[in-house]
Amino acid sequence: MDIKNYCKATTLEEAYQKLNEHSSNIIAGGGAWLKMSTSDHETMVDLSGLSLNLIEEKEHHIEIGSLVTLRDFEVNPSIQSLGKGYISEAAGLIMGVGFRNLASIGGSIIGKFPFSDIITPLLTLNIKLIFYPEGEMTLEEYLKSKGKLTKILTKIVIEKENGKGYFKKVGNTVLDFSILNIAIYKGIHGFRISLGSRPGVGTLAHEAMDYLNQLDAVKDSDIDFAVELVQKHVRFGSNEAADESYRRELAKVYVKRGLKEVLS
Ligand SMILES: Cc1cc2nc3c(=O)[nH]c(=O)nc-3n(C[C@H](O)[C@H](O)[C@H](O)COP(=O)(O)OP(=O)(O)OC[C@H]3O[C@@H](n4cnc5c(N)ncnc54)[C@H](O)[C@@H]3O)c2cc1C
Numbered sequence: 001m002d003i004k005n006y007c008k009a010t011t012l013e014e015a016y017q018k019l020n021e022h023s024s025n026i027i028a029g030g031g032a033w034l035k036m037s038t039s040d041h042e043t044m045v046d047l048s049g050l051s052l053n054l055i056e057e058k059e060h061h062i063e064i065g066s067l068v069t070l071r072d073f074e075v076n077p078s079i080q081s082l083g084k085g086y087i088s089e090a091a092g093l094i095m096g097v098g099f100r101n102l103a104s105i106g107g108s109i110i111g112k113f114p115f116s117d118i119i120t121p122l123l124t125l126n127i128k129l130i131f132y133p134e135g136e137m138t139l140e141e142y143l144k145s146k147g148k149l150t151k152i153l154t155k156i157v158i159e160k161e162n163g164k165g166y167f168k169k170v171g172n173t174v175l176d177f178s179i180l181n182i183a184i185y186k187g188i189h190g191f192r193i194s195l196g197s198r199p200g201v202g203t204l205a206h207e208a209m210d211y212l213n214q215l216d217a218v219k220d221s222d223i224d225f226a227v228e229l230v231q232k233h234v235r236f237g238s239n240e241a242a243d244e245s246y247r248r249e250l251a252k253v254y255v256k257r258g259l260k261e262v263l264s
Pocket of ligand 1: 026028029030032066070102105106108110113116151153177
C-alpha cells in the first residue's frame with residue numbers, strides 16, 4: 001500500500017472534507033486491515049485527535065466511539081454486562097491482546113468483513129450507527145447498503161436491555177478466521193439469531209426468529225423447528241476453509257445449543 005499524504009484531522013468537518021477531496025482518500029481506524037491492502041491512496045485521514053475513543057454508559061444505551069479499540073471494547077464493564085458477557089467474549093477471541101489494542105470497533109464494522117466475530121454478535125442487539133455529517137442506520141441496514149462510504153462513522157449506540165446471549169466461533173485454530181460463527185440473544189424484544197462467516201457476512205435468521213417470537217413458551221420441538229428454519233432460509237456456501245454442507249451441520253448443532261443456553 002502506498003499513501004502519498006497523511007492528515008491528522010482537528011475537526012470532524014475537516015476529516016469529512018479531506019475524505020471526499022479525492023476518490024482514493026481513506027479514513028484510518030486502527031489501520032490493521034488497511035496495512036494488508038495493496039491499493040494506493042492519495043491521503044489517509046487520521047481521526048485520533050477527535051476523542052472518538054470513549055465508551056459512555058447512559059441511562060438506556062451505551063455510546064461507543066468508532067476509534068475504541070477491540071481491547072477497550074472487550075474489557076469495558078458496560079459491554080461486559082450485555083447479554084451476560086457474550087459480546088465481550090466474542091471480541092476476546094480475535095487474535096491476541098496486542099492486536100486488539102490496535103484494531104478499532106469502527107473499522108471492524110465499516111469493513112463488513114464476512115468472517116467478522118464482531119458483526120455477528122452485534123447484529124443480535126439493537127444497534128444504531130451514527131455518521132458525520134448526518135445520518136444513522138441500523139447495523140443490518142448498513143450491511144445491506146452498497147457503494148463506497150463517503151461519511152464518517154462517529155459512534156455506535158447499543159440499547160441496554162436485560163437478556164442472555166450466546167456466541168460460538170468455530171475455527172480450525174484459535175487464531176484462524178471463523179469457519180462459522182453464531183450468536184443468539186434473548187431479551188425483551190425476543191430472540192435474535194445471527195450467523196456469520198457462512199462464508200458471507202453476518203445475517204439475521206429472520207424466519208427462525210419470527211417463529212420463536214410468536215410462541216408463548218418454547219418447547220424442544222420448537223427449537224428443532226427453528227433450527228430447520230435456519231438451515232432452510234440462511235444461505236451457506238463453500239470456500240477453502242469449509243464446504244456448504246459442513247457449515248450447515250455446524251449451524252444445526254450450535255444454533256440448537258445456543259437456543260438451549262439462552263433459555264436456561
Ligand atoms: C491479520 C488479521 C487477522 C484478523 N482476524 C480476525 C478474526 O479472527 N476475527 C475478526 O472478527 N476480525 C479479524 N480481523 C479484523 C480485525 O478485527 C478488524 O476488524 C480490522 O483490522 C479492521 O479494524 P481496523 O481498526 O484495523 O480498521 P482499518 O484497517 O483502519 O479500516 C478498515 C476499513 O474501515 C474504514 N474505516 C475505519 N474507521 C472508519 C470510520 N470511523 N468511518 C468510516 N470508515 C472507517 C477504513 O477506511 C477501511 O476501509 C483480522 C484482521 C487482521 C489484519
